[in-house]
Amino acid sequence: MSGIHVSTKINGDAVEFVCDVEETLLDVLRDKLGMTGSKEGCSSGDCGACSVTVDGRLTCSCLMLGAEAEGHDIGTIEGVAKGTQLHPIQQKILDHAALQCGVCTPGFVVAAKALLEKNPDPTETEVRFWLAGNLCRCTGYDKIIRAVMDAAAEMRGQ
Amino acid sequence: MRYESPQTIEAASALLASEAGLARVLAGGTDLLVQLRSGMVEPDLVVDVKNIPTMTSITEENGGYRIGAAVSSAVMNEHAGLCAMWPGVMEGADLIGSTQVQGRATMVGNLCNCGPAADSVPGMVAANAIATIVGPNGRREVPVIDIPVAPGKSTLAKGEIVESVFLPAQAKRGGDAYLRFIPRTEMDIAVVGVGVNIELDDSGVCTHARVGLGAVAIKVLLVEDAAKALIGSKLDDAALEKMAAATSAACKPINDKRGTIEFRTKVAGVLARRAAKIALERANVRANKRASNGGEK
Numbered sequence: 001m002s003g004i005h006v007s008t009k010i011n012g013d014a015v016e017f018v019c020d021v022e023e024t025l026l027d028v029l030r031d032k033l034g035m036t037g038s039k040e041g042c043s044s045g046d047c048g049a050c051s052v053t054v055d056g057r058l059t060c061s062c063l064m065l066g067a068e069a070e071g072h073d074i075g076t077i078e079g080v081a082k083g084t085q086l087h088p089i090q091q092k093i094l095d096h097a098a099l100q101c102g103v104c105t106p107g108f109v110v111a112a113k114a115l116l117e118k119n120p121d122p123t124e125t126e127v128r129f130w131l132a133g134n135l136c137r138c139t140g141y142d143k144i145i146r147a148v149m150d151a152a153a154e155m156r157g158q
Numbered sequence: 159m160r161y162e163s164p165q166t167i168e169a170a171s172a173l174l175a176s177e178a179g180l181a182r183v184l185a186g187g188t189d190l191l192v193q194l195r196s197g198m199v200e201p202d203l204v205v206d207v208k209n210i211p212t213m214t215s216i217t218e219e220n221g222g223y224r225i226g227a228a229v230s231s232a233v234m235n236e237h238a239g240l241c242a243m244w245p246g247v248m249e250g251a252d253l254i255g256s257t258q259v260q261g262r263a264t265m266v267g268n269l270c271n272c273g274p275a276a277d278s279v280p281g282m283v284a285a286n287a288i289a290t291i292v293g294p295n296g297r298r299e300v301p302v303i304d305i306p307v308a309p310g311k312s313t314l315a316k317g318e319i320v321e322s323v324f325l326p327a328q329a330k331r332g333g334d335a336y337l338r339f340i341p342r343t344e345m346d347i348a349v350v351g352v353g354v355n356i357e358l359d360d361s362g363v364c365t366h367a368r369v370g371l372g373a374v375a376i377k378v379l380l381v382e383d384a385a386k387a388l389i390g391s392k393l394d395d396a397a398l399e400k401m402a403a404a405t406s407a408a409c410k411p412i413n414d415k416r417g418t419i420e421f422r423t424k425v426a427g428v429l430a431r432r433a434a435k436i437a438l439e440r441a442n443v444r445a446n447k448r449a450s451n452g453g454e455k
Contacts (some may be wrong), residue, residue: 045192133258
């Protein structure tokens, strides 16, 4: 089968790849581009472990074909830290011990970052609803929510 | 499987019409990708419609709004004009899935997937939304209620695509609402869903009403007896009671793990009454806002 040639931008860098029609963006990121930060949890859009942004909008990369990325701007967990400088959300997740196995964490970070870019001062309820599509089977969510609230406060300079 | 991403709806329709095997339209993909991955469908052709300008835009038309079939629910729910005019329709769409799903999922996908519990559909039915369909024989306009037939089955012929949905101008003193019951707060499928749209005259008497009912039959229902119970009243308790009873009477639900026949039938009436009250309040707020804006929209 002949592949589809796709030109896209990932974390600000121009990236080209060739993929099969059936491959999802998540398959491409992990298996073709070696970007294994986005995780495969459910493959049905329920768990959010594969969260990325497409043109700034939060999306499950398992619910999108690689071919659909043509001409779009993709943001992944690999683009969140600046070198060794963690993003405040990442740092606060460490500070609050808001992870155990860590499989859901990249998805939570990408999703929370998208929220804070849209709404820098969310209520706890808003954070919980926004993150309802990110499942964690270890922590019980409370520490994650606290980490995001704390990061939001720090980013607002409080 | 072949992937095509045409620039016009005519090209998309021609691709679908000429495919001998199984073809699927790809808009948000939040249903299709799950079906592909699980092996539920194995199409020979997937036609991505997101590069067709008429399918990805929201435009004002005759005082209402035309919404392209590939516009995501997140984009719709960020549109101030749409949210002000048709809050019930927008809330119904907004209840579908997570933030991630909202960023892709479309109202027309929700409609054409033909799930009886589709959250955005009762509100569209209540609003009397009209779908524009493009196919090998040209264009046709069809009320949304006439598109679903049964789970996974629609009245669309081979090669036909819904291009857009038109929400007409809301009445001067009109309002709509959608309520659903789920046993949790988020990320679930409706056990019952009710959309109500009403129009009042200057003295507050209901002159027009439509009630859309989801998840209690093989497809979405338009409950004319519930609308009749409201028309001519000021939505007093007696009228609302009659409307609730008519809504319950229209239910033909199944028993499943999410609800029994008895529960769904009763809840349908309760939600219809509550949604009508919200629609009433919105109609009055809308009329007052118009009055204070000197009659402007």
